[in-house]
Amino acid sequence: MSNETKPYAIGIDMGGTNTDIGLVDRDGHCLARKNLPMCRYTEIGAYVADVAAAIHQLVSDRNLTFSEIAGAGIGAPNGNFFTGCIEHASNLAFTGVVPLAKLLGEQLPVPVALTNDANAAALGEKVYGGARNMNDFIVITLGTGVGSGIFADGKLVYGHDGFGGEVGHTILHPGGRLCTCGRKGCLEEYASARGIIQNYREVCEENRREAYIEADCRWLTEAANKGDMMAIRAWEVTAWHLGIGIANAATTLAPEAIFLMGGILNAGRWLIDPLRAIFNEHLLCMQRDKIAILPTQLNANDAAILGAAALVQL
Amino acid sequence: MSNETKPYAIGIDMGGTNTDIGLVDRDGHCLARKNLPMCRYTEIGAYVADVAAAIHQLVSDRNLTFSEIAGAGIGAPNGNFFTGCIEHASNLAFTGVVPLAKLLGEQLPVPVALTNDANAAALGEKVYGGARNMNDFIVITLGTGVGSGIFADGKLVYGHDGFGGEVGHTILHPGGRLCTCGRKGCLEEYASARGIIQNYREVCEENRREAYIEADCRWLTEAANKGDMMAIRAWEVTAWHLGIGIANAATTLAPEAIFLMGGILNAGRWLIDPLRAIFNEHLLCMQRDKIAILPTQLNANDAAILGAAALVQL
Numbered sequence: 001m002s003n004e005t006k007p008y009a010i011g012i013d014m015g016g017t018n019t020d021i022g023l024v025d026r027d028g029h030c031l032a033r034k035n036l037p038m039c040r041y042t043e044i045g046a047y048v049a050d051v052a053a054a055i056h057q058l059v060s061d062r063n064l065t066f067s068e069i070a071g072a073g074i075g076a077p078n079g080n081f082f083t084g085c086i087e088h089a090s091n092l093a094f095t096g097v098v099p100l101a102k103l104l105g106e107q108l109p110v111p112v113a114l115t116n117d118a119n120a121a122a123l124g125e126k127v128y129g130g131a132r133n134m135n136d137f138i139v140i141t142l143g144t145g146v147g148s149g150i151f152a153d154g155k156l157v158y159g160h161d162g163f164g165g166e167v168g169h170t171i172l173h174p175g176g177r178l179c180t181c182g183r184k185g186c187l188e189e190y191a192s193a194r195g196i197i198q199n200y201r202e203v204c205e206e207n208r209r210e211a212y213i214e215a216d217c218r219w220l221t222e223a224a225n226k227g228d229m230m231a232i233r234a235w236e237v238t239a240w241h242l243g244i245g246i247a248n249a250a251t252t253l254a255p256e257a258i259f260l261m262g263g264i265l266n267a268g269r270w271l272i273d274p275l276r277a278i279f280n281e282h283l284l285c286m287q288r289d290k291i292a293i294l295p296t297q298l299n300a301n302d303a304a305i306l307g308a309a310a311l312v313q314l
Numbered sequence: 315m316s317n318e319t320k321p322y323a324i325g326i327d328m329g330g331t332n333t334d335i336g337l338v339d340r341d342g343h344c345l346a347r348k349n350l351p352m353c354r355y356t357e358i359g360a361y362v363a364d365v366a367a368a369i370h371q372l373v374s375d376r377n378l379t380f381s382e383i384a385g386a387g388i389g390a391p392n393g394n395f396f397t398g399c400i401e402h403a404s405n406l407a408f409t410g411v412v413p414l415a416k417l418l419g420e421q422l423p424v425p426v427a428l429t430n431d432a433n434a435a436a437l438g439e440k441v442y443g444g445a446r447n448m449n450d451f452i453v454i455t456l457g458t459g460v461g462s463g464i465f466a467d468g469k470l471v472y473g474h475d476g477f478g479g480e481v482g483h484t485i486l487h488p489g490g491r492l493c494t495c496g497r498k499g500c501l502e503e504y505a506s507a508r509g510i511i512q513n514y515r516e517v518c519e520e521n522r523r524e525a526y527i528e529a530d531c532r533w534l535t536e537a538a539n540k541g542d543m544m545a546i547r548a549w550e551v552t553a554w555h556l557g558i559g560i561a562n563a564a565t566t567l568a569p570e571a572i573f574l575m576g577g578i579l580n581a582g583r584w585l586i587d588p589l590r591a592i593f594n595e596h597l598l599c600m601q602r603d604k605i606a607i608l609p610t611q612l613n614a615n616d617a618a619i620l621g622a623a624a625l626v627q628l
Contacts, residue, residue, distance in 0.1 A: 087600065088600075134474075135474070136473050136474040136478075150566070150567075152466050152467075152469075152471050152478075153469055153472070155466075155467055157466050157467070157567060157568075158467070158568070159450050159466070159567055159568020159569060160448075160449070160450040160568055160570040160605075161600075161601070161604065162568070163568045163598070163600055163601060164450075164466075164566070164567055164568035165566065165568075166565045166566065166568075166598060167565075167566055169565050169598055170565050170566060171558055171561065171562055171596060172488070173488070174486070174558050181599070182599065183596060183598075240488075244485055244488050247485065248484040248485055248562070249566060251480045251481075251483050251484050251485075252464070252478070252479065252480065252481055252484060252566055252567075253471060253478055253566075254471075254472070254473020254474055254475055254476070254477045254478035254479075254480075255473060255474055256474040282497060284477070284480060284483055284495055284497075285495070285496065286401065286402075286475075286477055287475070287477060290475065291474075
């Protein structure tokens with residue numbers, strides 16, 4: 001059976017808190033899954049052994065053989081497709097450069113590939129989601145950080161060294177807010193969960209209103225729903241920053257659509273309505289009204305697993 | 315003879331003032347050329363007839379036949395590769411949408427292709443210049459405007475509609491200087507010839523010194539050479555804006571190198587030394603010291619013709 005016709009793939013979503021492992025079919029259904037809490041692991045050997053064991057279990061539970069599995073794809077923070085390594089991920093216990101694809105490959109009879117989580121998200125959208133018929137699109141992941149995966153002419157943009165697609169770290173406000181990357185003014189500092197709360201605090205300060213001290217993105221959405229003008233304004237300000245940031249990516253790449261993914265989208269119209277308007281306003285005239293901003297068409301629970309699986313099923 | 319083995323191509327560089335037409339060999343030598351002043355033409359039919367006549371002349375002068383010519387490539391302002399049209403170019407007498415590739419194709423026995431001048435520059439660098447062995451690189455053209463052509467994984471990034479690669483119109487300073495495109499804060503307004511003079515004026519104003527009223531880029535370079543601190547500072551400020559702008563493109567695309575092209579490069583070390591430092595400083599840590607900023611390796615006189623010819627010789 002050639003790889004293109006193998007009916008299943010394994011998707012591994014490696015995060016700071018959990019690793020989720022799923023068995024995925026070609027239509028993008030996650031048929032079964034396992035979870036490994038990351039707090040169990042301080043060294044990579046034990047982690048890899050447990051991931052491999054979970055995959056063997058998933059395959060045998062469904063009475064499958066590895067000849068029906070195209071491979072195992074891993075979406076990991078700071079994952080580099082070219083090297084198969086996780087490189088200096090700040091939110092993992094495994095420090096330095098970890099050759100995870102190689103280590104896991106030694107314990108599985110199928111190919112293993114690895115990329116970062118945002119690239120995996122874009123692959124998932126292409127293989128199983130709303131970008132199936134698109135060749136040029138961008139996926140923006142909104143969460144603790146702002147990630148992105150870029151497709152140009154039907155291929156994921158890895159760049160020369162595998163680090164392509166860091167739209168979240170383009171500098172939107174030179175000399176602006178200090179980013180976790182050490183530079184100033186990155187888009188991420190204005191459109192991540194952290195950035196949004198900072199936007200809210202600044203809106204309150206400008207309006208001489210006291211900010212709710214425990215505000216998070218969920219609270220901000222609820223507050224907006226209740227008519228809290230500071231919360232509504234915070235979403236508008238977020239839309240302004242994000243709209244210009246993704247308009248810049250669109251000006252550079254001329255995509256057909258930009259897909260958004262992540263829990264922050266639960267803000268619904270408070271974010272998406274002003275975002276579409278501001279994005280459009282900041283495009284060059286020949287692109288105006290032509291580039292769609294769309295929510296991901298992948299199920300939120302499965303998106304990360306699907307993205308990882310897509311890496312070996314594209 | 316297949317197209318790949320045809321030894322010659324025609325390159326057509328269409329500008330606001332002149333159209334330069336050259337016969338180019340596979341090694342990137344411009345063997346002969348013709349020039350048509352644009353002031354002669356108010357309607358497209360006469361222009362196309364003269365371009366075609368000039369090409370026939372170039373071919374017959376060298377005792378060649380069209381079977382040895384791979385085709386004719388056109389680099390034109392607002393040229394769209396996908397449609398073969400010039401779309402609303404503000405610096406040409408021909409208004410609206412002009413199907414130039416089709417019109418010229420009707421008068422030549424070889425394929426005709428068209429793209430914008432910055433994309434042509436990138437194609438020229440790939441086929442004949444310093445990017446021959448690179449798959450991921452960006453060419454930035456610095457002149458009246460700031461243009462760019464992007465290669466990702468060995469292919470020019472046209473995007474969904476042919477308008478990819480407008481790095482000069484990414485917004486560097488939201489709400490900043492009004493750009494000719496109608497939006498505010500585009501990189502072009504800080505790093506084009508026009509933008510550089512504005513930088514100089516602002517530097518003089520900040521330092522309460524009178525700006526030289528007739529300052530242009532050539533004067534600014536000469537003044538810097540003579541030790542004029544306002545001129546030196548103007549180049550540093552330009553490098554700061556341009557450095558951040560192209561660092562953002564590099565963060566998005568992870569290229570191996572960024573090539574610079576255009577008369578502004580005559581500023582030499584006054585621009586390039588601070589530019590390299592500022593660019594590097596604004597990259598993500600894993601890319602720092604890894605992305606070269608290089609002057610084009612195409613001869614300035616022939617670069618635009620070579621770029622256009624590359625379109626049919628890639």
